[in-house]
Amino acid sequence: MLITDLVLHPIAISDPPLRSSYGLHAPFALRTIVELKTDSGLTGISETYGGDGPLAGLEAVRQRVTGMDPFQLAGLSRDLTAAAAQEMDSTPGGRTQTYLVPGENPLDRHARTFAAIEIACLDLIGKAVGKPVCDVIGGRVRDQVSFSAYLFYKHGVFSGPEDEYGEVLDPQSCVRECRQMISQYGFREIKLKGGVLDPDVEILTLRALRDTFGPAYPLRIDPNCAWSVETSVRVGRELQAELSDGGYLEDPCATLEGMAEVRRRLLAEGNHTPQASNVAVTCFADVPRAKELDAVQIVLSDPHYWGGMRNVQYLSHLTGVLGMGLSMHSNSHLGVSLMAMTHVAAACPNLTYACDTHYPWQTAEDEVVVGGRIPFVDGAVQIPDRPGLGVDLDYDQVARGRERYARIPYRRRDDEAEMRKRVDPNWKRVLPRW
Numbered sequence: 001m002l003i004t005d006l007v008l009h010p011i012a013i014s015d016p017p018l019r020s021s022y023g024l025h026a027p028f029a030l031r032t033i034v035e036l037k038t039d040s041g042l043t044g045i046s047e048t049y050g051g052d053g054p055l056a057g058l059e060a061v062r063q064r065v066t067g068m069d070p071f072q073l074a075g076l077s078r079d080l081t082a083a084a085a086q087e088m089d090s091t092p093g094g095r096t097q098t099y100l101v102p103g104e105n106p107l108d109r110h111a112r113t114f115a116a117i118e119i120a121c122l123d124l125i126g127k128a129v130g131k132p133v134c135d136v137i138g139g140r141v142r143d144q145v146s147f148s149a150y151l152f153y154k155h156g157v158f159s160g161p162e163d164e165y166g167e168v169l170d171p172q173s174c175v176r177e178c179r180q181m182i183s184q185y186g187f188r189e190i191k192l193k194g195g196v197l198d199p200d201v202e203i204l205t206l207r208a209l210r211d212t213f214g215p216a217y218p219l220r221i222d223p224n225c226a227w228s229v230e231t232s233v234r235v236g237r238e239l240q241a242e243l244s245d246g247g248y249l250e251d252p253c254a255t256l257e258g259m260a261e262v263r264r265r266l267l268a269e270g271n272h273t274p275q276a277s278n279v280a281v282t283c284f285a286d287v288p289r290a291k292e293l294d295a296v297q298i299v300l301s302d303p304h305y306w307g308g309m310r311n312v313q314y315l316s317h318l319t320g321v322l323g324m325g326l327s328m329h330s331n332s333h334l335g336v337s338l339m340a341m342t343h344v345a346a347a348c349p350n351l352t353y354a355c356d357t358h359y360p361w362q363t364a365e366d367e368v369v370v371g372g373r374i375p376f377v378d379g380a381v382q383i384p385d386r387p388g389l390g391v392d393l394d395y396d397q398v399a400r401g402r403e404r405y406a407r408i409p410y411r412r413r414d415d416e417a418e419m420r421k422r423v424d425p426n427w428k429r430v431l432p433r434w
């Protein structure tokens with residue numbers, strides 16, 4: 001089986017006005033649907049970040065991939081890893097996501113490009129051998145994968161009909177949002193995207209969530225580095241009870257050194273709340289230092305920018321050996337990404353928390369897989385009893401996504417610009433803000 005064509009579908013999907021320390025989500029998130037056609041008649045698919053940068057990365061491997069055997073992925077990985085290493089050497093500061101929204105970091109673009117090709121190749125291989133992807137990559141250790149309720153503070157929709165969650169800018173509306181999400185999807189763990197309101201209000205929000213849902217629902221908060229070390233220690237102290245029982249503090253402040261200082265000071269007070277990261281730890285090279293400094297106890301994997309599904313499995317092994325936990329990061333995405341996340345999570349022995357997913361924030365109108373939205377049962381997605389990723393593209397829906405993409409003016413994610421446009425003309429991302 002040889003790849004005969006790489007087809008890229010740039011699409012735009014509606015996204016609600018979600019807030020984070022990066023700013024505000026624009027009305028559309030950009031994604032790319034990747035198809036690999038082969039001479040066997042089979043087509044493999046994947047989904048990745050969208051806009052000009054990710055498309056250019058994929059275009060750059062078009063020639064390399066055309067004519068390639070989808071089973072032969074190591075050579076492509078070697079070439080892209082070498083290109084990434086060269087660029088990294090000439091850029092001090094490495095691949096940290098501190099100042100860049102995910103999907104817009106030039107230094108992880110080779111890893112993202114490889115991942116998009118790898119996942120489509122694994123879909124192809126699964127289809128060729130008649131096995132689900134999780135079984136192609138070594139076998140599943142679970143049949144369903146649990147996800148968490150990913151809560152955001154948000155505005156009401158600025159123009160057009162209101163979404164199902166409305167405005168969420170205080171603790172009570174956040175509890176309401178969580179109730180809606182849990183009743184619809186059955187999630188059993190809760191993550192709050194913080195770094196948006198004054199930390200005292202975010203503390204009250206977590207307390208209100210704990211009062212409402214109780215300790216059976218572990219809580220995590222992720223301000224994406226919006227806090228200073230001092231504030232992180234204070235929030236960690238005030239939320240010690242709420243973040244215990246399977247919760248964590250995610251990227252409270254910038255840099256591994258900052259997180260190490262927070263960890264030291266909390267431990268000195270007898271507070272063992274673990275810290276997780278998808279900002280200070282974004283590639284294998286970050287892991288030894290994170291461990292050495294004891295800055296991060298839980299690594300947030302993501303097949304999209306960790307260099308694919310098998311890299312996430314290696315990460316599962318590495319974190320297991322190092323006695324670290326593993327969870328999974330997400331960004332606005334549709335069902336193809338959800339299935340890639342589910343397959344790899346099913347095949348990771350060391351996966352210690354429910355994975356993140358933005359899926360509840362997207363709608364049926366934008367879904368590109370045949371049959372529409374992927375169902376969740378008790379907060380989990382089941383591995384389908386079908387070869388490959390187990391989902392097919394609905395080409396009418398892909399065409400709608402492409403039309404939307406062609407209509408909108410932007411070609412990259414810029415939450416800061418959106419924040420200035422809709423909320424505060426003088427808004428700037430300042431770290432630390434508090």
Ligand code: GKR
Nearest residue numbers: 020102222278329330331332
């Ligand atoms: O969607 O605004 C967002 C999130 O802030 C996302 O971009 C982050 O990458 O989910 C993310 C995280 O855990 O940091």
Ligand code: MG
Nearest residue numbers: 222250251278
């Ligand atoms: Mg995070």
